[in-house]
Amino acid sequence: MDQKIKIIDGYEFIAYEHESYSEKEMLDRSQSFYEWMDQRRTVRDFSDKPIPKEVIDNLVLTASTAPSGAHKQPWSFCVVSDPKLKTQIRIAAEEEEYESYNSRMPPEWLDDLRPLQTDWKKPFLEIAPYLIVVFKKTYDLAPDGKKKTNYYVAESVGLACGLLLTAIHHAGLVALTHTPSPMNFLTKLLKRPENEKPFLLIPVGYATAGTYVPNLKRKSLEQIATYY
Ligand code: IYR
Numbered sequence: 001m002d003q004k005i006k007i008i009d010g011y012e013f014i015a016y017e018h019e020s021y022s023e024k025e026m027l028d029r030s031q032s033f034y035e036w037m038d039q040r041r042t043v044r045d046f047s048d049k050p051i052p053k054e055v056i057d058n059l060v061l062t063a064s065t066a067p068s069g070a071h072k073q074p075w076s077f078c079v080v081s082d083p084k085l086k087t088q089i090r091i092a093a094e095e096e097e098y099e100s101y102n103s104r105m106p107p108e109w110l111d112d113l114r115p116l117q118t119d120w121k122k123p124f125l126e127i128a129p130y131l132i133v134v135f136k137k138t139y140d141l142a143p144d145g146k147k148k149t150n151y152y153v154a155e156s157v158g159l160a161c162g163l164l165l166t167a168i169h170h171a172g173l174v175a176l177t178h179t180p181s182p183m184n185f186l187t188k189l190l191k192r193p194e195n196e197k198p199f200l201l202i203p204v205g206y207a208t209a210g211t212y213v214p215n216l217k218r219k220s221l222e223q224i225a226t227y228y
Contacts, residue, residue, distance in 0.1 A: 036169075042213070051206075056079055059204070066159040072150045074137040074140070089131060089185075090126045097119075133200075135197060136197050136199045137150055137153065140195065141195050147195070165177070
């Protein structure tokens with residue numbers, strides 16, 4: 001089918017066709033999607049069961065459908081499956097996390113984390129079949145080396161990560177939004193250019209059979225939304 005095109009001020013626009021639903025269908029879809037998303041949980045116990053690379057490709061492509069400031073797409077996804085690199089990442093992350101848990105995090109922060117039972121040990125960095133390391137591009141580098149500004153970089157990359165987690169859940173896999181701090185070891189280990197800064201480290205895989213997650217409660221609609 002021919003795509004409908006319109007030129008506005010010299011720029012090409014294409015007709016936007018998308019499905020819409022009856023109010024009844026909309027209600028059913030929004031309710032069931034919410035209930036299904038409400039089952040997503042952060043998991044820390046990963047199985048080493050492999051995942052086809054094509055699945056990871058699709059997850060990353062889904063993340064890249066996020067909106068971004070001036071459509072600059074200021075993200076870079078590094079997909080790590082090489083066991084040697086995963087081991088190097090684990091060693092470096094645990095070095096930082098050991099310092100964080102033992103001297104950098106104030107008591108209030110440690111108290112807040114106790115219900116999650118996290119600590120400095122990060123075995124999942126070697127066990128999960130894939131680590132997706134998301135970088136934000138604070139600026140782009142033109143071929144002539146000039147810096148080109150990106151806009152709303154943290155918002156854009158945060159949105160991409162949200163879609164990535166949704167895609168992972170949709171594929172029946174689990175993830176962990178891991179934030180080793182500081183994260184600059186990832187720039188070095190993955191040899192990233194100077195305009196990329198690490199944003200999130202997301203192990204992806206299957207949960208180990210019989211794993212448990214903290215019994216967390218989500219805030220109610222009344223607690224999170226105000227209608228005017
Ligand atoms: N980065 C540490 C600590 C940590 C911090 C928060 I805020 C969490 O919600 C969970 C963990 C770690 O990954 O263990």
